[in-house]
Amino acid sequence: MTETLPAIGLTVRLAFVTTIMLFALGTPLAWWLATTRNRVKPFIEAVTALPLVLPPTVIGFYLLVLLNPQSPVGAFWVQITGDTLAFSFSGLVVASLIYSLPFMVQPLQTAFERVGRDHMEAAASLGAGRLDMFVSIVLPLSVRGFVTAGVLTFIHTVGEFGVVLMVGGNIPGRTRTLSIALFDHVETLHYDEAHVLAAGLVGVSFAVLAVVFLINRRYPVHAG
Template identity: 60%
Template sequence: MLTRADLVALAITLELAAVSTLILLLLGTPLAWWLGRSRGRFKFVLEAVVALPLVLPPTVLGFYLLIALGPRGPVGGLMQALGGRPLAFTFTGLVIGSVLYSLPFVVQPLQNAFAAVGRRPLEVAATLRASPLDRFFTVAVPLARSGFLTAAVLGFAHTIGEFGVVLMIGGNIPGETQVLSIAIYDHVESLEYARAHWLAGGLLVLSFVLLAAIYAFNRRFRWVQP
């Protein structure tokens, strides 16, 4: 069965995924909106940056984050100068790492969804007196809602599943930065296969249920267009 330490790791994992997903949706929505509609010349640069975590080994991202967030890095140094502590090996550090690492999984579905909405419904809303912000919330968001669901679930599931970045910047501190994926690794290293099975099997089922839910939802709620 799950031990207390496993349950703590599970709680940290879910909290990390929830906080990261929330931040990702808040940051990713305006970013995806801009990417989905901009015709700017340098849009491709930003698109490439957003997609980087898809191709980089997580350890590369984790390594740079470790340096940046550590006491001698720009972010960690600033935190220290302001009287805080460096962010490496903290939960906040994990959230920053997760947000960067899962960014493409949130931005890309949103960007595609906004692009699929197109300009016409927003123009129609403009002729019906809706201001730009009003149009965004009453037309673009409802029409892109399957994109929001996909983005949230992918961001959440991907954060639960990450390993490399978390290991590099989290430092595997039980009760603070030890998440499930790392706990599983620890169990396997110490040959506690039964405990590894419980956690690994649990993650497998959770991930499957989440993904099956998005696909089922998207099928049911696709707007029936003529």
């Protein structure tokens, strides 16, 4: 158990930081995707969805290549923080941002698209500015989308394995997340500990998802 608690703390912290940062990055992107008529939209959508279909090993390998201290990105990072991106918490955050991006953007985009043009045109005709319109019309009508996006991003980051395995370096308390600790327990034949972690993950994930679906059912938000 001495190794389990730091792993839980680290995993929750990683999922939390990733979710907050993806709210900030994903909301404008999803809004743009929901409203634009630009011809490049399908290509941006495809890029956003790539982490869904690519094996984590592809992302992990490219991150190793991109983040190494000899590359421009890696060198810049070492210069400002004095630490390498790979094998660090920051590196895991970068990996998770990419890995969980579609889980944030897609529910938000769907929610924004559902708000519909009618509401916004009505608001515009009453003299609402773009920001005002977003805050007073779009946000309230997209609450469900935000809840779904946030929860999916969080849980998906908790369950991240392949990328962390490749760029993390398995450092206790810093990059050994729950899924890696579980993997180690299985590999070293400590099936008792593995059972505890695995059942815990199943239980928590189920509980969180069930709560989300319950909320969605009790507080339906219909637009239009």
